[in-house]
Amino acid sequence: MTTIAAPAKPDLAALRRDVRAFLADELASGGFAPRCDSWLSGFDVGFSHRLAERSWLAMTWPEEYGGHGRSQLERYAVNEELLAAGAPVAAHWIGDRQVGPALLKNGSVEQRQRFLPRMARGDLLFAIGMSEPDSGSDLASVRSTARRVEDGWRVNGTKVWTSHAQRSDFLLALVRTEARTTSRHDGLSQLIIDLRADGVSVNPIAMLDGEQHFNEVVLDDVFVPDRDVLGAVGDGWRQVTHELAHERSGPERFLSTYPLIEATISGAARADDPIAGILLARLITLRQMSRDVGDQLQAGHTPAVEAAVVKDMGTRFEGDSLEMVRSLLGREPDPTATDLCGRLLAEAIQHAPVFTLRGGTSEVLRGIIARSVVGR
Template identity: 50%
Template sequence: MIEPLACVALPPEDEALRAEVRAFLRERLRALPADARARSWMGFDADFSRALGARGWLGLTLPKAYGGSDRGAFARFVLAEELLNAGAPVGAHWIADRQSGPLIARYGSERQKRFYLPRICRGEAFFCIGMSEPGSGSDLASVRTRATRADGGWTLSGQKLWTTQAHRSHYMIALVRTSGTSEDRHRGLSQVIVDLSLPGVSVRPIEDLSGDQHFCEVFFDDVRLDDDALIGSEGEGWSQVTAELAFERSGPERIYSSIVVLDEWLLHLRATRRHDARHAHCAGRLLAHLGTLRAMSVAVTAQLARGASPVIEAALTKDLGTEFEQLVPTLVGDLLNDPDAPPPPAALVRALAYVTGMAPSFSLRGGTREILRGMIALGLGLR
């Protein structure tokens, strides 16, 4: 396992969590091969998530009054880094823990907090994100799914696309239009919590190139929602979802999607004693890139810990992190194709095949590269 670089120090009380998490993961993941670990935050294991919840490792940053641990953003950074570095199957709880829980804690009603947050912290409530829609591309402000006031509640109609783990989730937090039209852009958007077991909700998984089913289409056919399905204030959905995306774009998952391949390749080099210039140059390039990205991610976490909403900084971290994640399978794959090199372990080959197939999606999820660079340019005053 690649050690976190010592040049970026975390608070000692949070760094102390690392040893305990590693010991747990060594025992829990002992028999998990590299190609299974390469799936990590796309890997769905509800029992594993509940085991984390039993140890108090879900909802680390949420208030104790709602089942959380009242720890800071750096504690969650350490936990997330160790989980992803080890290739743990975190897909079941990931979205609920990373962004749905903090969003509800920040904007939700007291009833919403008391109902959802303890369940998230126990690993009993899994969430998905309802943002993307057909025909909208990366233009999130053009969403057309609509929630209309009706008899003390809401009627929801529309469709969401590329919704990760929707077929295995209990709830969706959806960005919807509650007034106006798509031409109104950011005005009139709100967020609602949708119980995916309600009548009128249909979920269709999409099979990807690897044969897995992570992404889904979700259809809402006049779904009846209670009045308290609304999160925060009506019409404030854009500002809320922007804050939510800062959680999604800044964490270790925007660095470590390919880390198992890199880790296993380095182990292969050590085992075969490959020390030629090409391999040394590649390893040095990737590790230098990784160290810089980690420092950036830690810096964004520091802003989150201060209560800021580092939207532009998170977008920059995500954009550069995606570049690194896609570079790893490309460079490693080229070197492993050397006919004069010792044959790599089968598990490394399978892990590389999986990550290579998934790598194009890294620059789509959480915001496309073009959208992120537009945001960065705007933040720098370049447009």
């Protein structure tokens, strides 16, 4: 009788050891300084390249497109280690998290071949153009339009809060390609826009701490060739809904403040404080929920409601964690602090207002959850 060997289980412990050893070397050589919210603010293309050299970008993408054919679980483990260490992963984060999967799900073979291998090397960066000045929560109301012309589209409109557009190569934009439709969710499409094309202006917007990470992107009669429509014309709403499930459910939705939590608990030797126990219990729960959504995404489902729950609870945890850390440390935030805990506390407090906004506000997420319960 022939026996078929079960597929080998990934050795996650060994993988985590490798990532930790890499991070320790990076820290020792000054490759990065840990920071809170590093997936948004830690922008370092060189660091992304170093991860790519170790095959830690595009981990789950097929090898034919420059990926490494690894499991979601392995990708999750690597990302958890990077976020927990406060490593600068922002340059590749959006591409790796959602644009790559969107290209794999909806892109043409030509698009996959053109974009994915360069993204997997950390050589090509994407920004996301969903929000507009009057369309954030109510995304279906986007007013950027694409007009049909020979061989492509002419795009006009303004996107806002576009993270890292000033440093990226392409924008994956949601635009209206059909003016009058019976449902407002129809007539929307996703276009891949070259951020260096004629008619594109990127205007940085300063954050509370003076950093410039997000932007206004003005599109003035920008030509987009037919080959850069992602998926089917008019199918943009369904496509972004799936993308948002990726955007809302990952470990970055509850680990933005983790470097501060760890520095506080280890530095002040307060691991036995009940507050530390509460922090840990909530983290473990969120992690399990987030991993379950990841499993569903891998199985090809669109767990939009479950992802909304992870994001709402995760970002609430991030906010609460700051209050708990403050009480453990017994000090107030000081932007001039130079010690690790003090610096991370001030940094996190200044970033805290964005935790519950980006990727969908808490009120809107709770609306999605409530509607799913009422609709049962």
